Structures are given as C-alpha cells and as structure tokens.
Amino acid sequence: MNTIIEKYYRVLIADDEKGIRDLLKDLLEGSFYVSTIDRGDTIIEELTKNKYDILILDLQMPGKNGIEVLQTIRDLKLDIVVVVITASNDVQLAITSMKLGAYDYLVKPFDTDKLLVILKNIVEKLDLENEVNELREKVGESFRFKNIIGRSPKMQRVFATLERVIDTDSTILIIGESGTGKEIIAKAIHYNSNRKQYPFKSIDCSTIPQDLIGSELFGHEKGAFTGAIARKIGKFEVASKGTLFLDEISNLSFDMQAKLLRVLQEKEFERIGGNEVIKVDTRIVAASNRDIREMVKQGTFREDLYYRLNVVPIYLPPLQERKEDIPLFIDYFLNKFTTEYGRNISLDLQSRLYLTDYHWPGNVRQLENVIKRLVLLSTEHVVKLDIVKSVLEFEEYNKPKATIQDTEREHINHVIPEDSVNSKKIQDSESQAHQVKTLDEIEKEYIEKMLKYFDYNISLTAKAINVSRKTMHNKLKKYNIAIKKTVIEN
Ligand SMILES: Nc1ncnc2c1ncn2[C@@H]1O[C@H](COP(=O)(O)OP(=O)(O)OP(=O)(O)O)[C@@H](O)[C@H]1O
Ligand SMILES: [Mg+2]
Structure with missing residues (x-):
C-alpha cells in the first residue's frame, strides 16, 4: 500500500x-x-x-x-x-x-x-x-479581467455590461469582427463567473462539418449511425454547470439552429440515437463575426433563436475604433513576446505612432502577430520604423488565402504568420481573389526587404526569417537576387 x-x-x-x-x-x-x-x-x-x-x-x-x-x-x-x-x-x-x-x-x-x-x-x-x-x-488565473486590455470608453462599457451579467445564467452573444477578442472575452466570462470551477468547452461552428455538429453538441449512443462505435458525451453535457462557447454561430445550419433552440428553451435533450432525456445546466456564450440581425432579415438565421441568444449582446468594436488602447496592446504584446523569446526589444517613438495610427483590418490578432514578428525579426534593441513598415506591408500582401496552394503554403510558412495562412474566413479570401501578386513575388519582395534591412548579411537574414542558410541560398538563386552591398543610398 x-x-x-x-x-x-x-x-x-x-x-x-x-x-x-x-x-x-x-x-x-x-x-x-x-x-x-x-x-x-x-x-x-x-x-x-x-x-x-x-x-x-x-x-x-x-x-x-x-x-x-x-x-x-x-x-x-x-x-x-x-x-x-x-x-x-x-x-x-x-x-x-x-x-x-x-x-x-x-x-x-x-x-x-x-x-x-x-x-x-x-x-x-x-x-x-x-x-x-x-x-x-x-488557466483561470490567466483569464482574469485584469489580463484583458481596454481602457477606451467603448471597452469600459463592455466591461461594465459584463460585470452586471457575469454571475447570472444569462446567455451572452458576442459580436465582433475577426480578431477583436471574442474568444478571450468568452473565456473571461467563464473564469470570472461562479461557474469557474466547472468546465469551459467551446465548439467552432465554422470548422466542424454540419453533420457532425449534432453529435459534438449533444453526443450520441453507440450504434446511432455508421461509425458511432461507442457512446459519445456531447459538449452540452460535459459543460453542464459550466459554460459552452458556441463560436461563429452564424455558420450553424437551419436544422441545427432548431435543435439548439429546443435545448435553450427546455434545458434538456437526448443524445443522438438515444431515448434518455439529459437535463443540463449549461451557460451559453455565443460569438459571431457577422451581424446576425441581417441574417434574420435575409431568412438565413432563425429569428426565435436570435432572440434567445441575444439576451445580453456584447459588441466588440474594431481596434480602429479604440485607438487609445493600441499603445497598451503594444506594450502588453511586447512584454509577452520579449519574455517568451527571451529578447530585449523595444520600439522607437516613430514606430509606436505609426502602429497606433494604423487601421488594423485584422484587429488585435493582427497587432499581436505584428509585434511577435518584430520581436523575432529585430536584431537591434530598438525597432525602427522601416522594419515596422515592411512587416506591415507584408501583412497586407498576406491576405489572399484562397490563392495559396498547399504546396506553396508549406514552402512559405516560415514567412507568413501561421494564423493568417490557416484562417478559415472564406469570405475574406473571396474578396481578395483579385489579388494580382503571386506568392513568389511577395516572397521575393519580402526577402529583398529583409536583406536590405540586415545590410545584405545572409546569415542574419536567414536567421531572422527562420530558414537555414542553405534554403536562403536556394531562394536567392530561385528569385535571382543579387547580393550587393548598396551602401550609398543618395
Ligand atoms: N482585450 C484584449 N486584451 C488582451 N488580449 C486580447 C484582447 N483582445 C484580443 N486579444 C488577443 O488577440 C488575439 C485574438 O483574440 P480572439 O481570438 O479572442 O479574437 P476573435 O474575435 O475570437 O478572433 P477570430 O474571429 O479570428 O476568431 C488573441 O491572442 C487574444 O488573446
Ligand atoms: Mg475566435
């Protein structure tokens, strides 16, 4: 014993x-x-x-x-x-x-x-x-409100609303563009609520095939359908007493919307292929990057479900509408990544002003990625404006997702932040389909910029963009980039 x-x-x-x-x-x-x-x-x-x-x-x-x-x-x-x-x-x-x-x-x-x-x-x-x-x-510790940045009046209003409803069982609907912080707010709600000792579970309705969502949410009994080799407990059940985060809820099929409505109304359901009525006490926090009211008008989202979900709406403004938070985010992410990568990097004033004034179409997520890249790329302790601009420019080119071939994707992964490559926002990619530059061209320009930044030092540049020297030489050959020390600029 x-x-x-x-x-x-x-x-x-x-x-x-x-x-x-x-x-x-x-x-x-x-x-x-x-x-x-x-x-x-x-x-x-x-x-x-x-x-x-x-x-x-x-x-x-x-x-x-x-x-x-x-x-x-x-x-x-x-x-x-x-x-x-x-x-x-x-x-x-x-x-x-x-x-x-x-x-x-x-x-x-x-x-x-x-x-x-x-x-x-x-x-x-x-x-x-x-x-x-x-x-x-x-985990709970790292999701206290104190880790969520927002001094701007708009974010202060968000926090005030959350404060009022956090300990109620109210359903909360978070609406915000991609990268505005929907998920981090959903977690903050859970880990600051009186449900925090119970599970937080999330399901992304935009990435799970619709025919699997039912069994993800409600579970199934053994043999309920081909491939159901064992009983599965759904997230509604696992998160009972806790919180279930339904991310990108606008992607839910009409059929699933009806099933979800029933659970929200009756707080009970059956596993797929089962008869047992399962009672749950699961709080729902839903998020969407689309205006669901519009979808209701167009008849693609059930009005009754919308009203059920929209008990407490939280609107997360685009970063552009809360510019006063940008300097805080810059310091927050600088601190985060310099600690994480053990580097001592800061930004000069010009860079800070430039970043604060930038329009940030990818919102906080994009700002986070840019700071991460700057921390990784910079060889100097103080980052200067030209490298900031070049990273941002690269970000701009970095949007056409549908045009990226898988083989190319693998090949360029080291220069493109993983989040944006794997993004699931198909709408974005469609709107960017007119993109004229090829990925090779983008990569070529990027390498040229980085070479220039590192004064044509191949080792440093290779290190900065995270490829081996050998790969770097292959790329120079492929893109016909000549190494010349252009010292005299004017
Ligand atoms: N107010 C904030 N304070 C601190 N970090 C934040 C804040 N808002 C967002 N972030 C960070 O920005 C990144 C994006 O946030 P999050 O994933 O929550 O956004 P989202 O709206 O769910 O994005 P998407 O629509 O792309 O899924 C995350 O790394 C998150 O930690
Ligand atoms: Mg999200």
Missing part, C-alpha cells in the same frame, strides 16, 4: 466496533492520516471541523445511522469520498447508500484486500481531481 500512495490523504474511520476500528487503523496508518470515531451523531461535526478526504462509514452506529449521515453530507455538499460498510443482511441499504452518493460498499465480514483496492481507486481519483483543479486554477 505504501508504494502506491505518494500523497497522504486523510481518512476518517467511523465504526462502533472497536475491533474493526483498530484493525482498519493498523491497516491504513502509514498510507493515510487516520482518525477514528465511534458514534454516528458526531461524524458531521468532525467532518466540518477537520478536513478529510475519505470516510469509511459503518451504516449501523449509535446516535445517527449511516444513511442519515450520507444525506447530511449530500445536503451540506461536503467534499468527501465515502466507503460504506454494512452487515450482510442489508445489501439493500448499501444500494440506497450508493444512490446517496457513496463511492462503494463492503459487506461484513470483508476481506481487507478488497478495501485496499477500493482505496487505491479513490486515491487515483483524488490525485486526478487535484491535478485538474490545479490546472483549472492556472
């Missing part, structure tokens, strides 16, 4: 028979902190006074019987795992106690090995729970 248990959990043994108390104490001491108690009516007091992880509970005790103790534990929501011990003649009682939340039961006289196996399982369960809790705390 000692070898299995690394952490010491606290066990309370409640039995009126001294022989059993002593036997169990001897058995478990060394692996647990063990205390004993001999009366039923003092158990609850002991559990609330001292922290215990496991209770071994004899069902027949003077003062208060075990079933009553279990009921009280449940009513007080005490966080403890209970193993019940019962005399052989009342197995029915044991079953009742399981229904009341006991973890397992043993019938007297029992084999101590059996108890050890049960305890081993409990320890594993507790270890796992502790791990998950620690993780949650960590």
Whole structure:
C-alpha cells in the first residue's frame, strides 16, 4: 500500500466496533492520516471541523445511522469520498447508500484486500481531481479581467455590461469582427463567473462539418449511425454547470439552429440515437463575426433563436475604433513576446505612432502577430520604423488565402504568420481573389526587404526569417537576387 500512495490523504474511520476500528487503523496508518470515531451523531461535526478526504462509514452506529449521515453530507455538499460498510443482511441499504452518493460498499465480514483496492481507486481519483483543479486554477488565473486590455470608453462599457451579467445564467452573444477578442472575452466570462470551477468547452461552428455538429453538441449512443462505435458525451453535457462557447454561430445550419433552440428553451435533450432525456445546466456564450440581425432579415438565421441568444449582446468594436488602447496592446504584446523569446526589444517613438495610427483590418490578432514578428525579426534593441513598415506591408500582401496552394503554403510558412495562412474566413479570401501578386513575388519582395534591412548579411537574414542558410541560398538563386552591398543610398 505504501508504494502506491505518494500523497497522504486523510481518512476518517467511523465504526462502533472497536475491533474493526483498530484493525482498519493498523491497516491504513502509514498510507493515510487516520482518525477514528465511534458514534454516528458526531461524524458531521468532525467532518466540518477537520478536513478529510475519505470516510469509511459503518451504516449501523449509535446516535445517527449511516444513511442519515450520507444525506447530511449530500445536503451540506461536503467534499468527501465515502466507503460504506454494512452487515450482510442489508445489501439493500448499501444500494440506497450508493444512490446517496457513496463511492462503494463492503459487506461484513470483508476481506481487507478488497478495501485496499477500493482505496487505491479513490486515491487515483483524488490525485486526478487535484491535478485538474490545479490546472483549472492556472488557466483561470490567466483569464482574469485584469489580463484583458481596454481602457477606451467603448471597452469600459463592455466591461461594465459584463460585470452586471457575469454571475447570472444569462446567455451572452458576442459580436465582433475577426480578431477583436471574442474568444478571450468568452473565456473571461467563464473564469470570472461562479461557474469557474466547472468546465469551459467551446465548439467552432465554422470548422466542424454540419453533420457532425449534432453529435459534438449533444453526443450520441453507440450504434446511432455508421461509425458511432461507442457512446459519445456531447459538449452540452460535459459543460453542464459550466459554460459552452458556441463560436461563429452564424455558420450553424437551419436544422441545427432548431435543435439548439429546443435545448435553450427546455434545458434538456437526448443524445443522438438515444431515448434518455439529459437535463443540463449549461451557460451559453455565443460569438459571431457577422451581424446576425441581417441574417434574420435575409431568412438565413432563425429569428426565435436570435432572440434567445441575444439576451445580453456584447459588441466588440474594431481596434480602429479604440485607438487609445493600441499603445497598451503594444506594450502588453511586447512584454509577452520579449519574455517568451527571451529578447530585449523595444520600439522607437516613430514606430509606436505609426502602429497606433494604423487601421488594423485584422484587429488585435493582427497587432499581436505584428509585434511577435518584430520581436523575432529585430536584431537591434530598438525597432525602427522601416522594419515596422515592411512587416506591415507584408501583412497586407498576406491576405489572399484562397490563392495559396498547399504546396506553396508549406514552402512559405516560415514567412507568413501561421494564423493568417490557416484562417478559415472564406469570405475574406473571396474578396481578395483579385489579388494580382503571386506568392513568389511577395516572397521575393519580402526577402529583398529583409536583406536590405540586415545590410545584405545572409546569415542574419536567414536567421531572422527562420530558414537555414542553405534554403536562403536556394531562394536567392530561385528569385535571382543579387547580393550587393548598396551602401550609398543618395
Ligand atoms: N482585450 C484584449 N486584451 C488582451 N488580449 C486580447 C484582447 N483582445 C484580443 N486579444 C488577443 O488577440 C488575439 C485574438 O483574440 P480572439 O481570438 O479572442 O479574437 P476573435 O474575435 O475570437 O478572433 P477570430 O474571429 O479570428 O476568431 C488573441 O491572442 C487574444 O488573446
Ligand atoms: Mg475566435
């Protein structure tokens, strides 16, 4: 036993028979902190006074019987795992106690090995729970409101609205252009709400094929359809008591919209292919980069669902409309990436002004990418305007997603920030289809700019754009770029 248990959990043994108390104490001491108690009516007091992880509970005790103790534990929501011990003649009682939340039961006289196996399982369960809790705390920590930037009046208004509704169960609809922070706000809502100790789950309705969304959301039973080889628990169920983030909800098919509406109204559903009615208490936060009202007018989004979702609308303004936040974002991301990459980089005043005045079509996400690239690219401690401009220019060229061939994509991945290459916004790519420059041309220009910036030092340039020297030479050859030190400019 000692070898299995690394952490010491606290066990309370409640039995009126001294022989059993002593036997169990001897058995478990060394692996647990063990205390004993001999009366039923003092158990609850002991559990609330001292922290215990496991209770071994004899069902027949003077003062208060075990079933009553279990009921009280449940009513007080005490966080403890209970193993019940019962005399052989009342197995029915044991079953009742399981229904009341006991973890397992043993019938007297029992084999101590059996108890050890049960305890081993409990320890594993507790270890796992502790791990998950620690993780949650960590994740929760990084999503406090304090990590969300927004001093501008428009963002202050967003925070004020959130403050009012965060601890209610209200559905929240976040509308904002791509990159305005819909997801980070959705997480902030969850991790600042009284649901934070329960799961936050998200589903992106724009990337999951529509015929799979139903089973993602509601789950399915084994054999519900071809390929359903096992039961699957849907996100609605997993996130019960927590929050479910429905991202890009405008992409939901009409059929799925109807199913979602029903769950929002009735707070229950059946898994696909199942009859059991599953009741859930899942808070919904939805997001869209399209104006859903327009879609309602056009008849592509159900009006009733829109009203259900739009209980608390949050509109995230484009970055351009909250310019006073840009300097904060610059410092925030500079700090983030210099720490992450262990570099000491700052921006000169001109660069800062230029970035603050830029129109940021890709909003905060684009600003974040630009700062990241500057931190990675810069060989000097202070970044100057020309490299800022060149990175931004590259960003501008970097929009035509549909024209990128997969083979080309692989080939140019090192110069294009991954987020924009893999972007799922097909609308964007269609509107950019008139793009005239080829990717080769863009890459050529980029390399030329970088070479110039690094004073035609091939090693430095290769390092800065994250390719090997060999690749760099191949590219120079491919694009016919001559290395000349053009020192005299005027
Ligand atoms: N107010 C903010 N404070 C700090 N970081 C932010 C803020 N807004 C956005 N970000 C950061 O900008 C990036 C984009 O934000 P997010 O993914 O939440 O946007 P989005 O609206 O969901 O974008 P998309 O429509 O592209 O999915 C993320 O890295 C996020 O952490
Ligand atoms: Mg998003």
